Amino acid sequence: MRIDVLSLFPEIIENYCQTSILGLALKQNLYQLNTHNPRDYSKDKHHKVDDTPYGGGAGMVLAPQPFLDCLGEVTVMSDNCVTRAPQDPQLQLSKLRSFGTRKPCSRTPQQAPYPETLEIIITSPSGQPLTQELARELSTKKQLVILCGRYEGFDQRIRDKATMEISIGDYVLTGGELAALSIIDATLRHIPGVLGDPQSLEDESFSKLNYLEKLKELQVSKKEMLSFLEETGISREELEELQLLEHPHYTRPADFRGDRVPEVLESGNHKKIFMWRLAEAIKLTRLKRGDLLN
Numbered sequence: 001m002r003i004d005v006l007s008l009f010p011e012i013i014e015n016y017c018q019t020s021i022l023g024l025a026l027k028q029n030l031y032q033l034n035t036h037n038p039r040d041y042s043k044d045k046h047h048k049v050d051d052t053p054y055g056g057g058a059g060m061v062l063a064p065q066p067f068l069d070c071l072g073e074v075t076v077m078s079d080n081c082v083t084r085a086p087q088d089p090q091l092q093l094s095k096l097r098s099f100g101t102r103k104p105c106s107r108t109p110q111q112a113p114y115p116e117t118l119e120i121i122i123t124s125p126s127g128q129p130l131t132q133e134l135a136r137e138l139s140t141k142k143q144l145v146i147l148c149g150r151y152e153g154f155d156q157r158i159r160d161k162a163t164m165e166i167s168i169g170d171y172v173l174t175g176g177e178l179a180a181l182s183i184i185d186a187t188l189r190h191i192p193g194v195l196g197d198p199q200s201l202e203d204e205s206f207s208k209l210n211y212l213e214k215l216k217e218l219q220v221s222k223k224e225m226l227s228f229l230e231e232t233g234i235s236r237e238e239l240e241e242l243q244l245l246e247h248p249h250y251t252r253p254a255d256f257r258g259d260r261v262p263e264v265l266e267s268g269n270h271k272k273i274f275m276w277r278l279a280e281a282i283k284l285t286r287l288k289r290g291d292l293l294n
C-alpha cells in the first residue's frame with residue numbers, strides 16, 4: 001500500500017511512522033509513505049495557504065490552490081507512476097519532504113471518479129467515524145491520500161475532491177495530523193506482516209467473531225454451554241457474531257504484592273481459559289460499551 005499525506009506539518013506524520021511497528025513495516029517495504037507540504041505549492045509570494053472566509057466569520061480557511069495543486073501532483077504519481085518512488089525506504093524517507101517539488105510526471109492528474117483502489121480522505125470532525133471495520137476496508141486499497149486540515153478547515157472546493165471524510169471522534173482537534181495517524185495506524189495493522197503475530201488482530205477489541213464456533217471447536221459440553229450462557233446472559237445466536245472489548249491480560253509475577261493472577265490462567269486448561277476470557281470480555285463490554293451488544 002502507498003500512503004500520501006498532505007500536511008502543513010509533515011514531520012508529525014514522518015516521526016510517528018518511522019517509530020516502532022510502523023517504522024519496522026516501512027523499512028520492510030510493507031507500505032510506502034510520502035508526505036507533501038501544500039505550502040510548497042502555494043503561488044502566493046509569502047507561501048500563504050489560508051485566507052479569510054467569504055461572508056465573514058472567525059478564523060482562516062485553507063485555500064484551494066495550494067492543496068489542489070499538491071493533490072493533482074500526488075494523484076499523477078499514483079498507480080502507473082509509483083515506480084518513481086525510490087525503492088529503498090531509507091532513501092525514500094530522506095527524500096520525503098522534497099517529493100512534491102520533484103520534476104512532475106508527464107501524465108495528467110487523475111480526475112474523479114478515481115479508481116476504487118484509490119481513496120482520497122479528508123480528516124474532519126464532520127466525517128464518518130473511524131471504526132475497526134472501516135480501517136479493515138481501507139487496508140484493501142492500493143493507495144490512500146490523506147489531507148490534514150488546520151484552522152477553520154478546508155475550502156469546500158477541496159472537500160469536493162475527496163472520496164471520503166473521516167472523523168476520529170466527536171471533538172475538535174487543532175489539526176488533522178492526529179486523525180491521519182489514527183487512520184494510518186488502524187489501517188496498516190490489517191496489512192499482512194505488519195503485526196508479528198496475525199492472531200493479535202483477531203483477539204483484540206472490536207473484532208466481530210463467531211464465538212459459538214470456537215466453543216464447539218473446544219468441545220464444550222451441553223452442560224458447560226448452558227451454564228456459560230446463563231452466567232453471561234448471552235444467547236446462542238448472539239454468540240455467533242459478537243463484537244467485544246478485549247478480555248483482561250496478565251503477565252508474571254503470578255502474585256504482585258498480594259494481588260494474584262486469576263487461578264484459571266495458571267491452570268493450563270485451554271478450554272477453561274478461553275471460556276473465562278470470553279465471559280470477562282462480555283462483562284467488560286456490557287459495563288463499558290453496552291451499545292456493542294445491542
Ligand code: ADE
Pocket residue numbers: 123124125149166167168169170171172173174175176179
Ligand atoms: N480535525 C479536527 N478534529 C478532527 C476530528 N475529530 N477528526 C478528524 N479530523 C479532525
